[in-house]
Amino acid sequence: MNRTWFSQPLETVATWWRIERRDGVALGFTSHDRDIIFGGLRHRTAPGMVPSAMRRSASLELDTAEISGALSHDAISEDDLVAGRFDGASITMGLVDWETLEAESLFAGTIGAVGREGAQFSAELASLKQQLFRELVPRTSPTCRAEFCGDGCTLSVAKYTHEAALSELGNGRLWIKVASADPADFCFGWLRPVDGPDAGTAFRIRATQADWLILDRPLSTGAESGMRVILKEGCDHTLSTCAQRFDNAVNFQGEPFMPGNDLLTRYPAAQ
Known part of the structure; x- marks a missing residue:
């Protein structure tokens, strides 16, 4: 059934938005004054969060939306925003009738840049149309364009993913040692803590030195050996x-053997 929203002088309608983070955590919020359960998820009341006007078009022009609000809800903390837990998360926004629980989605996309000013935060939302602007024909490259164990690579993720424990932390928790692991194998890989304050957050391993793994950013203060x-x-x-x-x-x-652009600037050498 297709409903025409706001067709009556008085309606029992509230806005809702659902966030699914890349670490598997799903959060639901609503502008109503009490929690609403629909679609298999409890949407908690969040009066401090306000969705902006959503612009949709029938053309290929990107749809736009934004969320802003106060850092007052337990589910969205300043530490999580700083740690990047919400970066790249998928988000859906829409309307719901709090009496009949009839709901409709108006916007779907991902969270882009997240900004903070004082006790307020704002998040730019990128619609699914953004995927239409991906390059269909890849550019040539001397190195592999595929994500390791991703599309095109065909290697097994499970085979090259391991469970381990932190044995030592150094240099402000930016350098770590991991028990039963050869550091050379994990350069340019990633680490995801299972325990502690960083649980579920991915850290890139940008380099290795001796027995140390060097992360792209330090672990949180509560990180300790044995995690x-x-x-x-x-x-x-x-x-x-x-x-x-x-x-x-x-x-x-x-294409590792393709000549580079400097070939056009070369001059023939005299024999």
Whole structure:
């Protein structure tokens, strides 16, 4: 049944929005003065959060929306925003009748840039139309364009993902040691804590040095040795690594032997 919203002088309608973070946490909110349960999720009242006007078009022009509000709700804390737990999360917004629980989605997309000013936060929302602006024909590259164990790579994620425990932290929790792991295998991979304040948050491993893994940002203050983590091995996306380490050169998504742009500037040498 298609409903025409706001067709009557007085209606029992509230706005709602649902956030699904990349770590698997799903959160629901509503502008109503009490919690509403529909679609298999409790949408908690969040009077401090306000969705902006949503603009939709029938063309390929991007739909736009924004959420702003106070950092007062337990489910959205300043620490989580700073840690990037909401970056790239999928979001759906719409209307719901709080009496009949009839609901309709008006906007679907992902959370882009999240800003904070004092006790207020704001989040820009990117609609699903943004996927239409992806490059369909990939550009040439001397290194592999595929995400390691992702589309095109074909390697198994489970095979190169390991459970381990932190054995030592150093340099302001930016350097870590992991028991029973060869650091060289995890350069350019990622680490996701299972315990502690950073549970569920992914940290990129940008380099290794001796027995240390160097993260792209430090772990939180409460991180300590003995905490469980999930580690995914990394790849430097070169043909030699793909062939020698992973025996996967047949799926290499790059052109390592193609001449570069400097070929156009070369002059013939006299014999």
